[in-house]
Amino acid sequence: MKHSTAEILREYGPFPGVDKIGGVSFDGERVWFAAGETLQAFDPANGSSVRSIQVPAHAGTAFDGKHLYQLADEQIRKIDPNTGQVLATIPAPAGGGSGMAWAEGSLWVGQYRNRKIHQVDPDTGAILRTIESNRFVTGVTWVEGELWHATWEDEQSEIRRIDPHNGEVLERLEMPTGTFVSGLESDGGERFFCGGGGSGKVRVVRRPPRTS
Secondary structure (H helix, E strand, O other), X not given: OEEXXXXXXXXXOOOOOOOOEOOEEEOOOOEEXXXXXXXXXXXXXXXXEEEEEEEEEOOOEEEOOOOEEEEEOXXXXXXXXXXXXXXEEEEOOOOOOOOEEEEXXXXXXXXXXXXXXEEEOOOOOOXXXXXXXXXXXXXXXXXXXXXXXXXXXXXXXXXEEEOOOOOOEEEEEEOXXXXXXXXXXXXXXXXXXEEOXXXXXXXXXXXXXXXX
């Protein structure tokens, strides 16, 4: 297993009126983040706020290439990012969830204290399979066939690459002490966007180069 210290490249925020950041997603142009009662977006080129959608946004956020998905309580809402309209609602896994990502035609929903990641049918909310983790799960993201998730436990955060079949930890990026990760999203390349929880910030962490 590879183990290294996370390299923080940039910080955005705090943002006006935002006390806490949950889920994070990226639509190719804008970074979206869950801010409690709103889903907000900023331009990663300059950090300026560009959108705000009034919708419960307490946990994970995902983007399927066209629609946003937002997790709050025990519901996942499918949202048109252009109009802000809620198009559909499906149940979240029992007990709710934390992080959320889109990949392979499915939603991937982390469950914080249950230490699990569920593959979820985006139309029905049915759980298709479950991956076990050995730490609390916050953010979840896929990039180039790799499954990464963030942890936040015992006042320490990490970003981990795991085997999507058995949950084995393959790589660990340890965040600096006192720097926590709530939401997690890849830009599809060399950057992770990391929600900073109560700091109200979004941090950019360098994704390690692939070894194979």
